[in-house]
Amino acid sequence: MTEPLPEPPTEPLSGDPRTDSAGVCPAEVFDGASARRHGVMVRGDAAALIIDGPDAIAATVAWSAIERIDTWPDAILLGRSGRPGWRLKLPLDAPAAILDRLPRQPRFGRLIDRFGYFKSLACLALASSLIVAAVIKAPGWLAPHIPTAWENGMSDDAVGDLAENTCHTPASDAALASLVARLDRDAAAQHLPPVHVELLKLDLVNAVALPGGRVLVFDGLLHQIRSPDALAGVIGHEIGHVRLHHVMQAVLRQYGLSLLLGGYRSNVTSAMGQMTALRFTREAETDADSWSRARLAAANLSPLPTAGFLASLESENGGPQMGIAAYLDSHPDPFARALAFRAVFDPSRAYDQALDRNAWSAIVNACADDVKAKPWTPFFG
Amino acid sequence: MADQAIDFEFDGSLKAYTAVVLPGFILTVATLGLYRFWNTTRIRRYLWSRTIFMGDRLEWTGTGRELFLGALAALILVLVPISLANFAIRQIALHGYRWVAVALSVAELLVFYALVGAAVMRALRYRLSRTQWRGIRGGSVDPGVRFGLAYAWKNALAMVTLGIALPWAMVSLWNQRWRAMSFGSLQFSAHGRARGLGLPFLLCYLAPVIAIGMVALLIWSGMTLTYFGYEPRTPLEWILIRLPAAFAFLFVIALIMTAYYASFFRQMVSNMALGGMRFRFNASAIDWMELFLGDVLLMVVTLGLGSMFLSYRHWTFHIRFFQIDGQIDTDDLNQSTTPAPAQGEGLLDAFDMGAL
Numbered sequence: 001m002t003e004p005l006p007e008p009p010t011e012p013l014s015g016d017p018r019t020d021s022a023g024v025c026p027a028e029v030f031d032g033a034s035a036r037r038h039g040v041m042v043r044g045d046a047a048a049l050i051i052d053g054p055d056a057i058a059a060t061v062a063w064s065a066i067e068r069i070d071t072w073p074d075a076i077l078l079g080r081s082g083r084p085g086w087r088l089k090l091p092l093d094a095p096a097a098i099l100d101r102l103p104r105q106p107r108f109g110r111l112i113d114r115f116g117y118f119k120s121l122a123c124l125a126l127a128s129s130l131i132v133a134a135v136i137k138a139p140g141w142l143a144p145h146i147p148t149a150w151e152n153g154m155s156d157d158a159v160g161d162l163a164e165n166t167c168h169t170p171a172s173d174a175a176l177a178s179l180v181a182r183l184d185r186d187a188a189a190q191h192l193p194p195v196h197v198e199l200l201k202l203d204l205v206n207a208v209a210l211p212g213g214r215v216l217v218f219d220g221l222l223h224q225i226r227s228p229d230a231l232a233g234v235i236g237h238e239i240g241h242v243r244l245h246h247v248m249q250a251v252l253r254q255y256g257l258s259l260l261l262g263g264y265r266s267n268v269t270s271a272m273g274q275m276t277a278l279r280f281t282r283e284a285e286t287d288a289d290s291w292s293r294a295r296l297a298a299a300n301l302s303p304l305p306t307a308g309f310l311a312s313l314e315s316e317n318g319g320p321q322m323g324i325a326a327y328l329d330s331h332p333d334p335f336a337r338a339l340a341f342r343a344v345f346d347p348s349r350a351y352d353q354a355l356d357r358n359a360w361s362a363i364v365n366a367c368a369d370d371v372k373a374k375p376w377t378p379f380f381g
Numbered sequence: 382m383a384d385q386a387i388d389f390e391f392d393g394s395l396k397a398y399t400a401v402v403l404p405g406f407i408l409t410v411a412t413l414g415l416y417r418f419w420n421t422t423r424i425r426r427y428l429w430s431r432t433i434f435m436g437d438r439l440e441w442t443g444t445g446r447e448l449f450l451g452a453l454a455a456l457i458l459v460l461v462p463i464s465l466a467n468f469a470i471r472q473i474a475l476h477g478y479r480w481v482a483v484a485l486s487v488a489e490l491l492v493f494y495a496l497v498g499a500a501v502m503r504a505l506r507y508r509l510s511r512t513q514w515r516g517i518r519g520g521s522v523d524p525g526v527r528f529g530l531a532y533a534w535k536n537a538l539a540m541v542t543l544g545i546a547l548p549w550a551m552v553s554l555w556n557q558r559w560r561a562m563s564f565g566s567l568q569f570s571a572h573g574r575a576r577g578l579g580l581p582f583l584l585c586y587l588a589p590v591i592a593i594g595m596v597a598l599l600i601w602s603g604m605t606l607t608y609f610g611y612e613p614r615t616p617l618e619w620i621l622i623r624l625p626a627a628f629a630f631l632f633v634i635a636l637i638m639t640a641y642y643a644s645f646f647r648q649m650v651s652n653m654a655l656g657g658m659r660f661r662f663n664a665s666a667i668d669w670m671e672l673f674l675g676d677v678l679l680m681v682v683t684l685g686l687g688s689m690f691l692s693y694r695h696w697t698f699h700i701r702f703f704q705i706d707g708q709i710d711t712d713d714l715n716q717s718t719t720p721a722p723a724q725g726e727g728l729l730d731a732f733d734m735g736a737l
């Protein structure tokens with residue numbers, strides 16, 4: 001401790017009062033048994049702190065048994081090991097024979113004090129960055145190895161079964177099933193569990209992939225999109241998310257981050273939160289598009305309508321509309337995506353149609369025809 | 382000692398506090414939050430040590446390690462079992478046993494409440510046991526089990542009676558909690574009554590009615606703009622249009638709740654005593670409202686960074702309005718014989734309820 005030393009006003013001959021032969025100074029002791037304050041005189045020698053006072057209080061305490069509790073604006077507070085509640089209040093200008101032998105003041109904790117604040121800060125920040133990096137990277141490595149059965153359980157947790165809010169007519173179910181079968185043709189051969197594509201009665205332009213191999217196409221998107229081939233492109237993209245394990249990656253990433261951020265509170269998140277919180281990385285979006293293009297080509301479907309749909313999102317005048325915002329939020333940069341779809345168009349090829357007119361209208365009108373389906377209302381208003 | 386003023390004084394400053402809390406806050410960020418237990422300890426050491434009672438400073442003797450171990454224990458012993466129980470109940474519900482699941486959920490809720498109650502009690506006990514003055518500390522011999530059960534059934538009763546029993550439940554729980562506490566050789570007494578809380582609580586009870594009115598205002602404020610030809614084009618605009626009404630709504634509700642809480646707190650404190658000392662707390666609803674609005678404003682303006690100053694604000698608020706009448710004979714105040722709990726307010730921290 002290097003407290004500023006007050007200039008001694010008197011006794012110029014004795015010099016520094018801290019180093020005079022006596023080296024005694026007044027202090028206060030609380031014995032830990034009662035709240036009574038005891039005035040004492042203290043001095044220090046090489047081995048111990050010597051406390052002179054009433055018999056019950058007087059003591060010689062070895063330096064190794066002295067604990068430095070705190071430095072107050074008006075005193076240094078000392079404790080004594082093995083004597084809880086025992087306190088000695090030492091003046092800030094106590095003799096050097098005492099001050100120089102006191103242990104160091106604990107500041108940030110034993111470990112941090114030992115290495116110094118800034119060195120510890122740098123090490124801890126580095127370690128934390130490594131942990132964050134691992135949490136962000138690990139889902140990519142882990143996701144393909146998670147059994148699909150676990151994923152099914154998560155889906156039920158996240159959004160409920162939504163049975164009341166999805167639209168089903170015999171014709172629309174058949175049409176969707178045949179479209180999915182054409183896009184996801186290899187699934188059966190590779191013994192992959194089927195992807196369930198359903199229509200959600202919700203007037204927003206969006207489509208989402210959920211845990212458990214579920215894809216939801218919002219009713220609003222069906223009215224924005226004008227061609228069954230574009231619908232195939234959009235659904236292909238979402239199935240791509242499922243088949244490339246992006247959903248599991250996003251779940252793991254979200255879970256890891258919530259753990260990191262002390263987030264045991266996050267299990268209160270609403271269904272809507274769960275749906276929008278499952279964000280895929282840009283990389284995953286690009287990969288899902290590639291998957292979709294490959295499957296469109298394999299099914300002999302034209303990529304142009306999908307490109308047209310994506311381009312139409314960008315060219316809306318005066319900024320995005322309320323309904324489209326959701327899709328753009330989860331699928332950014334539609335113009336670049338449109339270009340990528342246009343680039344694989346082969347003018348010399350005779351493409352098939354994704355759906356005939358009856359099947360297409362069955363899908364578009366499914367939510368109007370299915371009288372039992374209720375609009376999904378996740379929030380107030 | 383009767384000639385001495387026996388109110389609390391506070392001689393800390395925001396500047397000195399910042400010098401204590403800021404390095405700790407930076408460490409907390411750098412450790413992804415882990416250091417916060419140690420930082421909490423640093424904050425308390427500062428606040429306690431700048432609080433003077435009868436010429437001597439308070440001392441916080443708790444450690445970061447205690448808080449950390451407490452939180453860890455709560456995580457393993459309570460939150461993990463609760464998550465597992467939640468999962469099991471959901472599976473039971475999914476397999477069609479709906480009523481079994483409902484019954485189990487109710488049982489789980491009661492257990493959860495009992496745990497929260499025990500946590501409230503144990504946190505108070507921990508804080509008293511780590512608060513030292515002239516070498517004397519506080520504490521309790523009560524492990525909090527019975528209080529936890531009382532907390533569960535009294536809150537359940539308040540729920541079943543649609544809140545009518547809530548003031549009574551809050552008052553009796555406050556008394557039960559504080560009567561179990563002691564400082565040194567002196568036992569706290571608490572004789573708060575629910576009488577007199579009726580009117581403020583009635584207003585609280587009417588809050589939902591007022592809320593419905595405010596919600597109508599909320600919708601109406603959106604419709605008016607639409608009527609004048611202004612259509613919200615993005616979700617953000619949709620929200621912005623309703624923002625003023627939403628703020629008015631929250632303000633009125635908060636004011637009503639605060640008025641009740643202010644009179645509850647005032648009455649509880651003024652019916653407490655320790656030895657020859659009687660306590661008073663004279664903050665009005667407006668004072669509390671200023672505190673809370675200040676908190677909110679501070680958080681918003683500083684984008685959450687101001688959270689590190691909340692402890693300072695709340696501690697000085699309580700010191701400012703807390704008064705003591707009577708006297709204490711320090712020669713008769715002897716050391717506490719209560720067992721000192723080994724670790725900190727883990728459960729409470731886990732439930733995110735620790736105020737300081």
Ligand SMILES: [Zn+2]
Nearest residue numbers: 280285288331
């Ligand atoms: Zn996507």
